[in-house]
Amino acid sequence: MATPNELTAMRRAIAISAQGLGTTSPNPPVGCVILDRDGVPVGEGYHLRKGDHHAEVNALTAAGERAEGGTAVVTLEPCNHHGRTPPCRQALIDAKVSRVLMAVMDPTSRGEGGAAVLEQAGIEVERGVLEQEALLVLGPWLHSLRTGRPHITWAYTVGGNEDDDQAMTELRRTHDLVIWRNGTIEEGVPGGHGEDAFRVPFPPLGNDPAIALRTLAEAGARTVLVEGSSNAATRLLADVVDRVIIDIAGTAPSSRSAGPGAESSVPGGFRLADVKPLGGLVRLIAERTWD
Missing domain, CATH: 3.40.140.10 (Cytidine Deaminase, domain 2)
Incomplete structure (x- = not known):
């Protein structure tokens, strides 16, 4: 013991x-x-x-x-x-x-x-x-070893500027590859991986999710962050996302609510795993409930 x-x-x-x-x-x-x-x-x-x-x-x-x-x-x-x-x-x-x-x-x-x-x-x-x-x-x-593909995280900000968000910047650094909203692919930590052990694939990833995942895995990636609430990459990989991270900006102690917006709710097929304040944001983390 x-x-x-x-x-x-x-x-x-x-x-x-x-x-x-x-x-x-x-x-x-x-x-x-x-x-x-x-x-x-x-x-x-x-x-x-x-x-x-x-x-x-x-x-x-x-x-x-x-x-x-x-x-x-x-x-x-x-x-x-x-x-x-x-x-x-x-x-x-x-x-x-x-x-x-x-x-x-x-x-x-x-x-x-x-x-x-x-x-x-x-x-x-x-x-x-x-x-x-x-x-x-x-x-x-x-997970990457078991499935033969990278673990995919989809992250986006609601009610704020995704480009200037420090919380999102820190999140990028914990992933091997980041797929930006415009389709650009970069290392989460530029130049951070070992020599001859990793490479950044050239976009676009195509229209076949299986081919896209194989391309990312062959690059040496175990974790991939896909940014943006709706773009070609999120649509391509929607069915293989393992985790969703939603940063909600503009929260206040008292405010008029227009009802739960679809863009800030947890997508179907995911369960809420963590909720925490992050500066001026609230971060929701949801995990895929694989059958």
Whole structure:
């Protein structure tokens, strides 16, 4: 069972893993915290982009010798293969940690998996620690693996200027690709992905949703943001949108209402998952209720 310190560390690992959203693809956004043998945090790290060190290596580097006999708390099962970087399970073994906690098992893990190899090396392993919380960050990446296509978010602002909205600007940076209202396609974080790991497809995406999704997936995108309440891209991908984000501007403590406008209501087939104030806006987040 995870201790209170370890649960706190896992939530910290989840929080810092989100720093990789919009740049790690096609790799997953992962966070890691190292606790020393007394349960004190001594290092943390996250994965930024494909080709860079993974979260575990960054956290171990920060911890140094204090990792020996300690615990690694990581949001995804450590990798078990040599890719552009060595396997993270070996880095943990070499650092002589005594315990590894992981939130989500990696469906792409090679061979017997990183967790199994750690156990064979005599390291205690805990699986599924705060898994549902870790999926807040890893969920879209896993969705992309399962479906073979990017996770699609449709976002628009009601009653405000979408071009000048700071909240929408920040949202773009958490997605691999952004499809603008005029059909232009850009990286959410310009130049943020690793070399030879990602490319921006040339528009237009055509008229066939299946071909459009394949084009986006082959570019290396795991997450795509489609902007605008009504345009060619939203119509093309309408049936495969996984999440809708609606920013409603102009709210006031008391105002005359003309009734619920269709443009600010949750579309059919979606359930409201979150509502929160965001500066002068109210943000609605709705998830697709796939049958």
